[in-house]
Amino acid sequence: MSNIIEHLPVLQIVVPLVAAPTIVLFRNSTLSWILAVLASWFCLFGSITMLNQINGGGEIPTYLIGGWDPHVGIVYQVDIANAFILTLLSGISAVVFVYARTSVRDEIPEAKHHYFYAALLLCFTGLMGMAITGDAFNIFVFLEISSLSGYALIAMGRNPKALTAAYRYLIMGTLGGTFILLGIGFLYMMTGTLNLEELSHAVPHYAETSVVRAAFAFITVGTCIKLALFPLHMWLPNCYTYAPSVVSAFLSATATKVSFYVLLRAMFMLFGAALIAQAKIFLSFVIFLALIGIFMGSLKAIGQDDVKRLLAYSSIAQIGYMVLGLSLDNADGLTGAIIHLFNHALTKGGLFLVMGCFMYRLNSTKIKDLAGIGKKMPLTMLAFTIGGLSLIGVPLTAGFISKWYLAMGALQAGMWWLLVLILLASLLAVVYIFRVLEAAYFGTPEKEHDVEEAPFSLLFPTYVLIGSTIFFGIWTEPMLGAARKSAELFLSSGGAL
């Protein structure tokens, strides 16, 4: 058993990475699906094992790829923060992949199924890799693996606009990735190492050099592009709107979250101490951007006619919340950011799965087509309602916990006005969610729908995610504990900002 645990970190990457080409060889829809699901379940099992191990006070031995010395080789290092992220990623995938079967059969031509699943697994691998790796350059490689397969996945959407959306994302994403690469290059130039651990010790010695500042700028901007922080969010709404339902759900729940994690790592572990001098002005600038993101995203969401697009804009707002928590620079705020990363992934993933159910039955997610659908598809709509409430941050849902911590973070930072703004912004969420609810429950359909409830194979995974937003809104200890410990880890390493 101990041997397996020792090898778990690399298996997290190897299993899906090997499964992906195998799927292409099989060229069979069902078989590829089974393989993808099994791979994601294996990863989920692995990450939960590791998270438990670390939560119980244990440690996961650092894994040296090929046995090379950490100084030159790649290491996989699992601490509480990335065990948490890995669990989230594999958990979301384990659910979304199950859901994929029915939805993909409906939305993707049969001949492309195995490519679809292969790309999905590769994307998953890339995201897992970004979270687990302890090597700066490796982050870039995995980022590109996940991004490239992500572009392909988005382009598979039925609407031809998916192509232009994917193209836009590709240009932006590659720019972002290359920025990160450049930033890593600067760091390597100064320190002669790519190992994150060694970097975090070495970077502070060069904190005052312009090279490190440039590295910080490039890495931050690069991750913010992938993260879709305002004003670098332009690629996101179209991608989420026109991508296949499964892809929207998967990417919205994972891709931006991992980028956020990379940003956290970079800011707190690599540059933390290096930036003390410049921190204040930079942080207030980030708070400013986050707030604009929150309000702009929410206001834009209110004006949307397509629910998928509405959710996409809401994602931009929620990303603003996460970045806000990060820039508060205190334990509560950071905990809020990390727990919001988790909660929002569950909520938004669940809501996009609901959109998939509507796509499956109605072939549309426009608000006017959803009028009166609450009667025809009550269970699907109930899932949307719960997810929407969690998005608003109603107590007893997961969303409340994160808003609470963000608000406490604002109080701790002594910013009362920020508390008011955070609460006001969540009112905007009330408006856009209730627009949909009002149409779905109290609207009169233009023409009578002749639709049934979504099939069980779609509803079940949807309810797993949606149900978990309630579960983690009440029984918060496991995830809150991990988020707290991660926040403390970040704040204690490399010195606070």
Added chain:
Amino acid sequence: MNFIIAASSATHDASTIGGHGTFHYILIMALMMTGIYLILSRSNMIKSIIGLNLFQVAVIMFYVSMGKVEPGTAPILMAEDVPHAEHDGHHDEAHDADSHDAPPAAHSPDPKKDVELGAHTLDHSKKVTVGPTTSKVSKITYSNPLPHVLMLTAIVVGVATTALALSLVVRINEHYGTIEEDELEDKGVLI
């Protein structure tokens, strides 16, 4: 490979960066800005992709130039630096084929042995040292090979990105009959 890295990090501290060899950075920056300008001026999709390539190439050249250590030679192991030459005698011929200008006594580190060593130590302990284990400082200065190796990956990534982008453009052209972003915008496709 400990000694190689040791050499590179010793050379690349803050004092040398601002030294005489900054001219190529300016060239790289110019190339990079050209790339970004091409992307942002965004008329023709193909041109944007060319811009993206330029941008990536600039970063690749940046890395490659960064690996250069004055007055280092190409990072190919010289005879004077090879430890345990007596143990690796049976590999002489293979090595000679690789680096014909090196003295006949030179030996390359055995890659197979490295892998074995790695796997071996993994089973037993967390901390491993790989490759030639002597920590003596090299007599010869080498350029740093690591950035070159990294760029192999980056180049592959760049090629993949370009391929994907081009295939997207082909599909866009099939659907809309144009690859001009302005025209797509007029059609209400790009919002």
Added chain:
Amino acid sequence: MMILLPILIPLCTALLIQVLGRIASDNVRDGAHTLMAIVNFYFVLQIVPLVLNGERPEFFIAEMLPGAPIYFQVEPLGMLFALVASGLWIPTSVYAFGYMRGHHEKNQTRFFTCFALAIGFAIGVAFSGNLITLFAFYEALTFSTFPLVTHHQDADAKRSGRIYIGILVSTSVCLLLSGVLSVWYLTGTMDFTLGGIIAGKVDDPFIVSVLLALFAFGTAKAALVPFHKWLPNAMVAPTPVSALLHAVAVVKAGVFTILKVSIYIFGFELLSSVNDWLMAIAAITILFSSCVALTLDNLKARLAYSTISQLAYIVLGAAMANPIAAMGAALHIVMHAVGKITLFFCAGAIFVGAHKKYVSQMDGLGHKMPWTMAAFTLASFSIIGLPPFGGVWSKWYLCLGALEAGQVIYLVTYMLSSLLSIGYLMPIVARAYFRKPSEHDEEHVHEAPWMCVLPLCITAVGSVLLFFFASPIRELLLPIFEGGVQ
């Protein structure tokens, strides 16, 4: 576990109704609703002896935030509110049965589902053991009643629904939640403790005033001016909703929150140092809404404004920060609930039996609808506060409390308001009995179905009985006030 039942049963009822609504006839569904209401009341009654014995049964669900769990604890005030909500659920369920049928309303399954949910959440508010639990159920109550307000699904209902959710959610999120957060931040606890938790932790009277304002205005369900607009707007809902929720459960959850916060979070001592402006606001609300009620012709709207003024009685009682006034306020929760629900039942019965909504149309109704109008008269007397009706006791304590606090001006306010309530209620009674009905009415007006009339007679009789049996309620409440009430 036992105290969880009164919360769980209504929630299960909601589920049951959804199931029955699909597989069984409407009568079975509504029968089950009434049955569950009775069962629920039974289980609430089971808890009363425990509380009377001085026990504080509690139940811990989960540690939602570190140190701030989801946690229930039954204390006398919550017990009283739970009794009111669950007790009045029974007649309302019968009444709703008759009303919804008599009116051929659509979407009855959704209606009854949300209805049961709202009751469950109201009892959740009553049994909350700390602020965060209370806040959670307070919000749940808002969201669960939204479909009831928009029940008719027309433009008017949707507009009212938006106002409803807009005012209630924005105040609770911006003000109440800030209040809860601030209390947590300043004191590090959220448990309800007799004597308050803020005293000693926060000394600056300005901050205490701000906190009080956050709670008083954040609890918009208590309908203090200027956040009272939602209540008249919510009257587009079917009458059973207006009766039970917007005269009893929802609004009482609001004043209950204020009362509870003033007793268990602020404590009388601290409260009495900052309460001037709150008393003034409450008094203004009382007089303002009574005057508005005088001018309204729509019966339900008039009753709604009357409700706003009566709620402000309770807020004023809580704000006076002495045991006697608080006792009056708590009693008024019961007395007003029974009286006002009767009036709303009557308004609904008149609507079903005579299709009349306006006071000016009600000439001579007393002869055609004798039972309804008799009940209306009795309940009016109770609201005004005449003996021998329950309303007299609460008003008595409230007035004594005003004297105790040395605030003669608020005693006058109470008196003046009683006069005003005569002004807006008695003309209806007078019209019904002393004017001749129009000829058209002779043929079309008849008593509402018995299922509408029976509940309102029961509650009218209840308001009389409360006059004679007020002392058990007093005894139940006494421990909170530690002998401060003679």
